[in-house]
Amino acid sequence: MTKLESAADLGKLRKQILSRIDPKKPCITICSGTGCQASGCEKISAAFQEELKNQKLSDKVDVRRTGCHGFCEKGPIVIIYPEEICYLQVKPEDASEVVSQTIKGGKIVDRLLYADAATGKRIAHESDIPFYKNQKRLILDNNRKIDPKSIDDYIALNGYSALAKTLSGLSPKQVLDEVKKANLRGRGGAGFPAGRKWETTRNAPGDVKYVIVNCDEGDPGAYMDRSLMEGNPHLVIEGLIIGAYAIGSHEGFIYVRQEYPLAVENTELAIKKAEEYGLLGKNILGSGFDFKITIHRGAGAFVSGESSALMCAIEGKVGEPRPKYVHSSVKGVWDRPSNLNNVETWATVPFIINNGADWFNGIGTKGSKGTKIFSLVGKVNNTGLVEVPMGMALRDIIEKIGGGIPNGKKFKAVQTGGPSGGCIPEKFLDLPVDFDELAQAGSMMGSGGMIIMDEDTCMVDTAKYFANFLADESCGKCVPCREGLKQICKILDKISTGKGKEDDIKDLEDLAEVLRDASLCSLGQTAANPVLSTLRYFRGEYEAHIRGECPAKVCKALITYYIDPEKCRACGLCLKNCPVGAVSGKKGAVHIIDQGKCIKCGACFDVCPEKFDAVARISGRPVPKAVPPGTEIKKRG
Amino acid sequence: MKMTTITMKIDGKSVKAEEGMTVFQAARNAGVGIPSICFNEKLEPFGACRFCMVEVTKDKKTKLVASCCYPAEDGLEVKTKSERISKIRKVLLELLLPLAPSGPLSDMAKKYGADASRFPLGKGEEPTNCTLCGRCVRYCSEVKKLNAVGFVGRGVNRRVELVSELGNECITCRECYGREVCESGRFVVLAEEFPFLQFVYRGR
Numbered sequence: 093m094t095k096l097e098s099a100a101d102l103g104k105l106r107k108q109i110l111s112r113i114d115p116k117k118p119c120i121t122i123c124s125g126t127g128c129q130a131s132g133c134e135k136i137s138a139a140f141q142e143e144l145k146n147q148k149l150s151d152k153v154d155v156r157r158t159g160c161h162g163f164c165e166k167g168p169i170v171i172i173y174p175e176e177i178c179y180l181q182v183k184p185e186d187a188s189e190v191v192s193q194t195i196k197g198g199k200i201v202d203r204l205l206y207a208d209a210a211t212g213k214r215i216a217h218e219s220d221i222p223f224y225k226n227q228k229r230l231i232l233d234n235n236r237k238i239d240p241k242s243i244d245d246y247i248a249l250n251g252y253s254a255l256a257k258t259l260s261g262l263s264p265k266q267v268l269d270e271v272k273k274a275n276l277r278g279r280g281g282a283g284f285p286a287g288r289k290w291e292t293t294r295n296a297p298g299d300v301k302y303v304i305v306n307c308d309e310g311d312p313g314a315y316m317d318r319s320l321m322e323g324n325p326h327l328v329i330e331g332l333i334i335g336a337y338a339i340g341s342h343e344g345f346i347y348v349r350q351e352y353p354l355a356v357e358n359t360e361l362a363i364k365k366a367e368e369y370g371l372l373g374k375n376i377l378g379s380g381f382d383f384k385i386t387i388h389r390g391a392g393a394f395v396s397g398e399s400s401a402l403m404c405a406i407e408g409k410v411g412e413p414r415p416k417y418v419h420s421s422v423k424g425v426w427d428r429p430s431n432l433n434n435v436e437t438w439a440t441v442p443f444i445i446n447n448g449a450d451w452f453n454g455i456g457t458k459g460s461k462g463t464k465i466f467s468l469v470g471k472v473n474n475t476g477l478v479e480v481p482m483g484m485a486l487r488d489i490i491e492k493i494g495g496g497i498p499n500g501k502k503f504k505a506v507q508t509g510g511p512s513g514g515c516i517p518e519k520f521l522d523l524p525v526d527f528d529e530l531a532q533a534g535s536m537m538g539s540g541g542m543i544i545m546d547e548d549t550c551m552v553d554t555a556k557y558f559a560n561f562l563a564d565e566s567c568g569k570c571v572p573c574r575e576g577l578k579q580i581c582k583i584l585d586k587i588s589t590g591k592g593k594e595d596d597i598k599d600l601e602d603l604a605e606v607l608r609d610a611s612l613c614s615l616g617q618t619a620a621n622p623v624l625s626t627l628r629y630f631r632g633e634y635e636a637h638i639r640g641e642c643p644a645k646v647c648k649a650l651i652t653y654y655i656d657p658e659k660c661r662a663c664g665l666c667l668k669n670c671p672v673g674a675v676s677g678k679k680g681a682v683h684i685i686d687q688g689k690c691i692k693c694g695a696c697f698d699v700c701p702e703k704f705d706a707v708a709r710i711s712g713r714p715v716p717k718a719v720p721p722g723t724e725i726k727k728r729g
Numbered sequence: 730m731k732m733t734t735i736t737m738k739i740d741g742k743s744v745k746a747e748e749g750m751t752v753f754q755a756a757r758n759a760g761v762g763i764p765s766i767c768f769n770e771k772l773e774p775f776g777a778c779r780f781c782m783v784e785v786t787k788d789k790k791t792k793l794v795a796s797c798c799y800p801a802e803d804g805l806e807v808k809t810k811s812e813r814i815s816k817i818r819k820v821l822l823e824l825l826l827p828l829a830p831s832g833p834l835s836d837m838a839k840k841y842g843a844d845a846s847r848f849p850l851g852k853g854e855e856p857t858n859c860t861l862c863g864r865c866v867r868y869c870s871e872v873k874k875l876n877a878v879g880f881v882g883r884g885v886n887r888r889v890e891l892v893s894e895l896g897n898e899c900i901t902c903r904e905c906y907g908r909e910v911c912e913s914g915r916f917v918v919l920a921e922e923f924p925f926l927q928f929v930y931r932g933r
Binding site: 344393410414415417418428561564565566568569570571572574575576577578579582602603605606608609611612 | 776777778780794795798800814816817820821828853882884885886887
């Protein structure tokens with residue numbers, strides 16, 4: 093590959109690539125993101141290759157491994173082009189039928205299509221599936237179309253055209269002004285205006301400046317950055333180069349978690365390819381602009397996602413935050429001006445350059461422009477990655493895209509913003525997704541985690557989970573975060589085990605306030621959000637726990653399993669499934685749980701047939717005395 | 730280097746300071762004491778103990794900041810005493826006192842009305858007398874340029890150690906555990922944990 097020396101060269105290359113592509117040639121794309129890898133896409137790909145060979149179609153049909161499509165609930169996803177027929181939850185053994193029926197015969201394999209939950213109607217195209225139909229896919233859109241390992245795939249779909257436009261016709265100041273005008277706010281959490289941050293770094297004294305991609309995504313259940321980085325690395329790289337040009341930086345870092353091996357692999361390859369093509373390195377596209385990128389792998393600490401800690405880690409030190417009263421955009425890595433943005437923020441930049449700030453301002457709300465990717469997880473029918481315009485109501489995301497709550501359960505709360513986000517109750521479901529609105533409700537946009545909880549979720553238990561997660565991940569440098577979180581965990585543990593006292597809530601509130609006001613970094617400052625928001629909206633649950641009741645019947649110390657002698661049919665399932673032998677009984681006799689032995693695993697509750705419904709979970713009221721052993725079951729009447 | 734004099738208000742009093750100073754230093758120069766555990770004149774500001782939190786007002790916006798790290802600025806208004814600040818210090822003391830009952834914290838406890846028994850130690854926990862202020866760690870690194878003392882562990886498991894690999898770097902200057910650096914006497918305990926270094930600590 094000879095290096096591209098101008099924007100025109102890139103245009104020529106694009107034409108060449110497109111001329112090699114026959115749009116009518118069938119192509120089987122297989123989602124190969126981390127999620128689908130876990131559900132076996134390697135084997136599926138091999139099965140398709142094998143089947144094409146067997147049916148002598150290998151040179152007539154392309155097979156492409158793409159990035160994450162986002163509908164991970166239904167993965168692995170296979171799409172057959174040119175008709176764009178979308179098959180879900182494909183297994184290797186489906187390959188032969190798909191090849192012979194769809195590729196050869198032009199017929200659709202109905203059973204592999206999406207079935208509408210309500211009507212059972214089959215849907216053949218991805219774009220018609222409600223999960224996708226109600227999204228606005230901008231940043232994620234190309235994930236499903238391109239092979240992240242192929243730079244040509246990216247270039248074919250107009251990739252690097254924003255960079256070419258930038259380097260051939262825009263001054264750094266023009267690029268900066270466009271991004272400022274677009275009101276692009278950082279997607280990593282705080283929503284700081286990206287243009288203003290860029291400008292600070294640009295104007296900061298010093299010749300050497302750095303630009304950094306933060307791909308140290310660590311929120312439990314969140315994976316939007318991973319999917320972008322592994323599914324479309326060139327998009328992030330293109331955004332980074334454009335930003336570097338605007339800022340006047342010639343060196344960039346992509347900080348990616350070591351736990352994201354596919355993202356590391358694809359990004360490494362993408363950098364290598366971009367260098368070969370002359371899109372990175374010296375004199376990019378003949379513009380005289382030099383830029384290189386180094387990958388820095390994270391060592392696994394959640395706190396390293398905090399910008400100053402991340403910069404310490406890049407310097408080779410322990411990833412611990414430092415005070416940021418002098419912003420890292422002025423004094424960052426090795427005390428040099430360093431502009432850090434999240435993966436999604438960088439990935440948005442090429443769209444702004446190509447389509448203009450006015451176009452971008454046409455999407456979203458007054459204060460939050462563009463789209464935002466969320467990872468919709470928890471108690472919701474369609475889990476996966478969703479991209480929506482800012483301002484969409486939470487209710488629409490959960491119901492229209494997420495398909496509502498499984499098993500007819502009632503919605504209880506949604507936590508936005510990862511472990512440090514707040515839990516928002518039902519009454520706020522019509523809140524538009526927007527940086528400022530979420531903050532007002534006591535939560536935050538965060539990087540885009542969205543965890544749905546149903547009526548079976550205990551909010552004290554939830555707060556305890558997140559407090560423990562953050563206590564584990566606190567670096568321990570400052571006192572409020574290290575010692576305060578430890579005490580919060582202790583108190584929540586007390587409350588959830590029925591040892592809580594009235595004063596505990598006051599203690600929690602005091603600790604939460606000090607954590608928020610006095611912690612060194614945003615990990616500590618926001619760590620109390622789950623506690624504060626659950627206290628604000630679900631205070632009654634805390635009070636119930638202190639009285640000895642877990643209303644959602646989750647906290648083991650506060651629940652008792654009991655077999656109702658009126659309902660027991662002596663089927664013996666509970667006895668067979670009890671892992672500790674706490675259930676006794678015999679044919680025709682009411683089964684009894686030995687409370688001394690019971691470990692409250694709930695196995696009896698789960699296996700008791702629905703038609704009997706004999707095992708009860710009791711909390712907050714006295715447990716009836718067990719019947720004497722050998723009591724006969726009630727005759728059916 | 731030419732020093733620029735700036736004027737700021739600390740607790741309502743107009744105060745002169747030099748540019749490049751922190752709010753903490755400016756206050757101290759003006760005779761206003763701000764409590765701190767991790768501050769030491771010979772060391773770079775660390776911002777870990779959070780006792781030095783103050784309220785600063787700039788462009789009509791007030792925020793809580795750690796004064797040991799916050800740069801002094803012309804026109805800045807600083808409040809070193811307020812209800813919010815006292816509450817922070819009280820809770821911080823209540824968190825640390827069970828871990829470090831001896832030493833300078835107990836004097837402060839009276840002033841801020843801190844209740845040492847509010848957050849008692851759990852089972853198996855012992856007072857370490859170390860507040861993890863990191864002065865020994867930073868002294869060894871910044872002043873002695875040795876890094877023989879370091880932090881080990883994360884979060885609640887954080888502790889100060891002279892692990893054997895790093896211990897070899899120790900030149901037994903004995904300065905890290907002197908009163909000037911360590912106020913709590915943590916290193917007496919450490920010496921017992923590392924018998925091979927005990928000779929170092931004789932005579933403390």
